[in-house]
Amino acid sequence: MSTTVTERPSRTTLFDGLGRYIPIGVTVALLIVMYLGGIAAFPRFSSPQVIASLFIDNAALLIIAVGMTFVILSGGIDLSVGSMMAFSTMSIAALTVDLGVPAEVAVAAVLAFGTLSGLFTGAVIHYFNVQPFIATLAGLFLYRGLTLQLSDHDVSMRDIAFFDWGMLRMDFAGGQRDGGFSLPNISFIALAVVIVAFIVLHYTRFGRGVYAVGGSESSALLMGLPVARTKVGVYAVSGFCAALGGVVAAYYTKSANPLAGVGLELDAIAAVVIGGTILTGGTGFVLGTVAGVMVMGLLTTLIAFQGDLSSWWARIVVGVLLLAFILLQRFLSRSGEKRRT
Amino acid sequence: MSDAPIVQMTGITKDFTGVRALDGVDFTLRRGEIHAVMGENGAGKSTLIKVLTGVHDPDAGRILLDGEPVRFHSPGQAQAGGISTVYQEVNLTDNLSVAENLLAGREPRLGPFINFRAMRRKAKALLDEIGIDLNVAAPLSSYSIAMQQLVAIARAIDIDAKVLILDEPTSSLDRDEVAVLMRVMRSLAERGTAMVFISHFLDQVYEICDRMTVLRNGTLIGEWAVSELPESELIGHMLGREVQTLGALEHRAARHRPDDDVLVSARGLGRKGSVSPFDLDIRPGEVVGLAGLLGSGRTETARLIAGADRADSGALEFRGERLRGHNPRTASARGIGFCPENRKTEGLVGDLTVAENMILAMQAARGWARTVPPARRDALVAEFIEKLDIRPADPDLPVKNLSGGNQQKVLLARWMLIEPRLLILDEPTRGIDVGAKADIQRLVNELSEDGMAVLFISAELEEVTRLSDRIAVLRDRELIDILHQESDMTTDRIVETIVEKGGDK
Ligand SMILES: Nc1ncnc2c1ncn2[C@@H]1O[C@H](COP(=O)(O)OP(=O)(O)OP(=O)(O)O)[C@@H](O)[C@H]1O
Ligand SMILES: [Mg+2]
Secondary structure (H helix, E strand, O other), X not given: OOOOOOOOOOOOHHHHHHHOOHHHHHHHHHHHHHHHHHHHHOHHHHOHHHHHHHHHHOHHHHHHHHHHHHHHHOOOOOOOHHHHHHHHHHHHHHHHHHOOOOHHHHHHHHHHHHHHHHHHHHHHHHHOOOOHHXXXXXHXXXXXXXXXXXXXXXXXXXXXXXXXXXXXXXXXXXXXXXXXXXXXXXXXXXXXXXXXXXXXXXXXXXXXXXXXXXXXXXXXXXXXXXXXXXXXXXXXXXXXXXXXXXXXXXXXXXXEOOOOOOOHHHHHHHHHHHOOOOOOOOOOOHHHXXXXXXXXXHHHHHHHHHOOOOOHHHHHHHHHHHHHHHHHHHHHHHHHHHHOO | OOOOEEEEEEEEEEEEOXXXXXXXXXXXXXXXXXXXXXXXXXXXXXXXXXXXXXXXOOOEEEEEEOOEEOOOOOHHHHHHOOEEEEOOOOOOOOOOEHHHHHHOOOXXXXXXXXXXXXXXXXXXXXXXXXXXXXXXXXXXXXXXXXXXXXXXXXXXXXXXXXXXXXXXXXXXOOHHHHHHHHHHHHHHHHOOOEEEEEOOOHHHHHHHOOEEEEEEOOEEEEEEEHHHOOHHHHHHHHHOOOOOHHHHHHOOOOOOOOOOOOOEEEEEEEEOOXXXXXXXXXXXXXXXXXXXXXXXXXXXXXXHHHOOOOOOEEEXXXXXXXXXXXXXXXXXXXXXXXXXXXXXXXXXXXXOEHHHHHHHHHHHHHOOOOOOOHHHHHHHHHHHHHHOOOOOOOOOOEHHHOOHHHHHHHHHHHHHOOOOOEEEEEOOOOOOOHHHHHHHHHHHHHHXXXXXXXXXXXXXXXXXXHHOOEEEEEEOOEEEEEEXXXXXXXXXHHHHHHHHHOOOO
16 A cells, blocks of 8 residues: 555556557558559569659659648648649749749749648637638638639640759669669658658647547647647648648649649648548558558559559459448557547 | 635636536636635536636636736647646547657657657656656557546646646546546645546545635535535535435445345356456346456456457357357347446437437347337336436437537436336446435436345445445456455445455566
8 A cells, every 4th residue: 555556457458559550551551462463463563663763653642641640630620622632733844834923932932822821721720619620621612613714624834944853864773774763852852741741740749739639629638738730830841831732833834724632732731541540530650541541542553454444443452442441440549449448 | 925826717607508617607716726626516617617718718807817917729739838627538549559649749859750669768858757657659549547537647647737737636546546647746745736637536625636616507605725615515515405415324324134136147257368267157137346446357357258259269058048148239139238337429419418318228138120219219218307307307418519418317317217127337427416326326226125136346445335235346447356345335344355365466
């Protein structure tokens, strides 16, 4: 009685800590299975460029999904990213082609606008207590409409020298010819975004605050954390990422399509969820999102290799995967509740 | 100088839709004192704290901090202003680690980056200070409510504050932890920190506090030095009536002879890492108490019998039938009601009304297709609102708008109203005021006289001894003894048992 009683948790904490990694573990396992299956079925699949291409064709999606990860981790959702991306690309075209603004300036302006727009959405959500779903749905319609207002047809970029930079490739392991692979600058932009996001989420107060708010907003508030700043911040991050996605799309296609990125917000959400982030917030990893994007990209690649399957099969499989992952999360959080005593 | 108040609140009024929670309340906190805020459930204690710390905006009134008028708009601002608070419900985020919860917002950094190693070291040191030893890297969710409460306290103490507010910090703690907390509070008081202490444990209040402010129904009754206000008068002020109930409260329940047939019989029931295998019989009409220290396996034992956790050894029989695939759903279908200790995450649905929350278990037992007839439902709800004195007595209020103690009563009502054969109550009187505590004890008594078996857990040994016919004593996750003699039903005997039987360790 004289000593303080210390409780030993009624199960090993090791497992408890690892529980968080189960969904991402499943995603990575799935990736490996898909990759090995691809190699077994198609000889050319083993070329490293197959993997490298995932980071070229999906660079914009990856960037946007990273932004979405912030939002979902905080317990919110951002439906405006697809429209914001198209609006950004179209704005660059309008600024450079019609108004003759230097491309660098146009890019900077678009990035600033995306961030500010995110700030505004976040402020509406937080201060007026609007459902994120509704507030960002408004953005979805608004920016798509504005995009179509700027132009209802494709616009080609003019300043080709500037936009060529994005697809300049760097060779690795001897380049594609010698069995290596090559990556363009847009892939490096995407990878840089991933790295910065990882560091911010895991090693800064803002990042940990995102997890805390996602875990329980009311608790975070009572703990004295800057909930307002965090909630507004994640939408700013997402807005910035969407605009950057638009910039990358401009590099990738060298043109602006008013209907680009329709439904992209849903792809981004799917990638985040398949990457193991829980939709109610508080649990997940940005690296999981990378895996989620790779799964979705690899699916499309597999179907392209197969040749006679319709590309809609990728959608069908993504749907099935989503369902499976949501069920897995449900199951894990249930058993988590049960173990809690 | 030292007598100048550090916090002065005057004329504080706070209205919630339809309820006036505070009505022109004055409150003065002086430097270095420990000040109790007393009152029944729903008196407005937590609201007063929340107004002071910026969770709620007052509708009228002035707040002076250190002589300066202040108005905080968030707990973060209050913290920055030097007021650190442990709110009534444990408010931490259980998806983060213990260390992160302790230091969230104040993490040690290298440049802009969090230094996790320093953070873990600091967290360990903090917990050492209040004498607990946890794996600080583990998620908070892997620890019990009591441990989480200690973590919340450690967090608040670490914030170097002029004012420390503790709203029912001891509700799930045992005497050892309470003793440690009091030691910490005294040393803080010596350093000049002013503290507000809210608790329904009068003995703790009398032990540690210098003054007290009594609230009733949102109005100020008065302020006294603790030494000038004897307990009986305090209770009179709190309840607004003279209390005879307390006398009745002392008499024991064990008058009735339990029938001989066994209702529940556990043989070698256990779960690895949770409770070692134990034998326990419970008969109809009997109240069995579970006593033991924090972390001794009280809750875990109850959860095994309730089917909330799966046993990995032994057998459980209910009315002579061996239970297989025992889970909360089949348990409640058989007539086992389990009222868990953590009302926030396991019990109440905050957005549903009082009536809906109360009827949940009954509805679940009937299956979703057969709704409870509205007339019956209303009658039952009204009956239990009255029996448990739930305030405000409005069945249509969202339950999250009730005070902490009244939420607890709603949870109790949910299980009592399905009239289970076995009712398992884990800390049913946590956060409940003295008057209502007596009501609940009387109700448990009544139910057991009608033939219901009750398994009763409480950190308050006096309560266990008062109510129980037999007491199972646990230590280190092992059932070490079952006390059944009348003469053994004392707090001292329980403590002796715990010390003796486990003395070799
Ligand atoms: N958010 C809210 N919305 C509406 N009513 C509320 C809210 N919070 C508290 N109340 C009401 O205000 C009154 C005072 O509640 P409060 O939580 O301050 O009581 P308390 O003294 O802390 O009680 P307890 O001892 O049970 O914790 C109660 O009638 C309660 O129903
Ligand atoms: Mg309270």
